[in-house]
Amino acid sequence: MGWFTRKKEGISTSTADKKETPEGLWYKCPKCKAVITTEEHKSNLHVCAVCNHHERISASDYFELLFDSTKGTEFARGITAADPLEFKDTKNYVDRIKSVQEKTGLKDAIRVAHGKMDGDVIVIAAMDFRFIGGSMGSVVGEKIARAIDKAIELEAPLIIISKSGGARMMEAGLSLMQMAKTSAKLNQLSEAKLPYISLLTDPTTGGVTASFAMLGDVNIAEPNALIAFAGPRVVKETIGRDLPEGFQYSEFVLEHGFLDLIVDRKDLKSKMSQLLRMLKLEKAQKEEE
Amino acid sequence: MANYLPFEEPISLIEEEILKAKEIGANSGVSTSKMVKDLEKKLKTTTEDIFKNLTPWQRVQLSRHPDRPYTLDYINAITGGDFVELHGDRNVKDDKAMVGGFGTVDGQSIMFVGQQKGINTKMRQYRNFGMPNPEGYRKAMRLFRLAEKFNKPIVTFIDTPGAFPGLEAEERGQGEAIARNIYEMMNLKVPVICIIIGEGASGGALGIGVGDKVVMLENSWYSVISPENCSTILWRSWDYKEQAAEALKLTSTDMKALKIVDEVIKEPIGGAHRFKEEAFENVKKSILKNLTKLQKMDPDKRCEKRINKFCEMGVYKGK
Known part of the structure; x- marks a missing residue:
């Protein structure tokens, strides 16, 4: 027996008397279910004010967050996917690319730009999960290569923001080789003694984890981001039992020694600037000697 | 039988x-x-x-043929038994899915490393079906460094259905281990030859697959995913593995055309499993031929060329 009983059956408020809420005015956190206004959520950098859940954001959101005044100068914008394998599953790869491009307004799963961060020149490559799960094909590989070339040209540090389900299946062997290509290019960046910060965001898995994302001079992650080689579902199938709490999330990965630090989105810019300043100071001293 | x-x-x-x-x-x-x-x-x-x-799917089946020679078979045949296996990653344990050690061929010593599969149920389990854990990749890197220190060339044999997707593997950083190997292999100062002898599945294969020459046996395959898993993800069923095998362009001929591998080693008609001696001989010839060329190069030039080769991989439009 409940404490309160409904006297009248059904809903008695007439449609005319109901309060209207326009779409998109409120944001409900998928994790803690707290409800705040979209505007407030946006000013919180898409981080839940209650539980600190970091919502996935786009490449351009990161540019806005990290570059000083403008969104930076984007380059290599004209590079798009070809279809050398003429890949076809339930859909042609070319058609898939076209429809995702129209839907998202993106060219592919990564954007690269240079600009200034706290006054210093920086090159940023930011992945975008909306484009076929942020998957890495030839375009992602080539754009990272261009970003590294640009960093070497400008003698600037590089930040790669990973957010990817892994290699893009529709480019098969070619996408696998992008793991090798990006790692080869990182050798050149290292040769030029330029710092590389890898920022791992939710989710970073598969071939991206097994190449550039794990190869930062400093590996930073946003809180509670899934970071894995094999995804949780695959691991669960392999071992045939439930996974421990927090398995493969930032905090877990840090505890196992594969991250340098976890940084809240609001502190990313200042923390990375601080680190880069320290790296630069040491370099300047050496030059004076 | x-x-x-x-x-x-x-x-x-x-x-x-x-x-x-x-x-x-x-x-x-x-x-x-x-x-x-x-x-x-x-x-x-x-x-x-x-x-x-042969269809692509039939070649995939051949690459997994139970009678097909595995890494240690090749090493023992090529070295005529003059091979010392070395164990352990000096960190966690000895990964039985990844083997390696020094062996001699025609009077010169070579560091051999490769994934190893088992010949029967018990051995397959012992070898973890040729699926290395992170310590396997770190063991491989330790042996690569050892070879580099004593200026000995490296030959890797790739034969894996993938890196092991287990819980401990993730805890110990499977992704990092593979990434580190790919990165470090680019800059090894000795000649590196990689030979795909059976299955070349994804990052698990590439983790020992960065070389001056990457070579495939005729009936082996190399791709980002196995046809079965590709079928499961894109068609949401295992039944499309034959189509997936076609679509992935994973055969040696396709991979050579895409310039992802440098050379294809012909197998005897009937397959490497039916005429093993001939397969061993072909592989040995290829190794010696490539080594002679690679050893003439300046080590730094060789690394630069290796890095540039991988930098050029990929097909896209526009600029």
């Missing part, structure tokens, strides 16, 4: 007939030598017919 794949059935039938004919000849004293000769001729043409038009 030999194993036969479904499409090898005609071969198995003729081989059986030959055996019977020989037996009759031996037991009854009736000469069956002409009959045997005819059958052997028939066997040859049948084998040729089957192996002339």
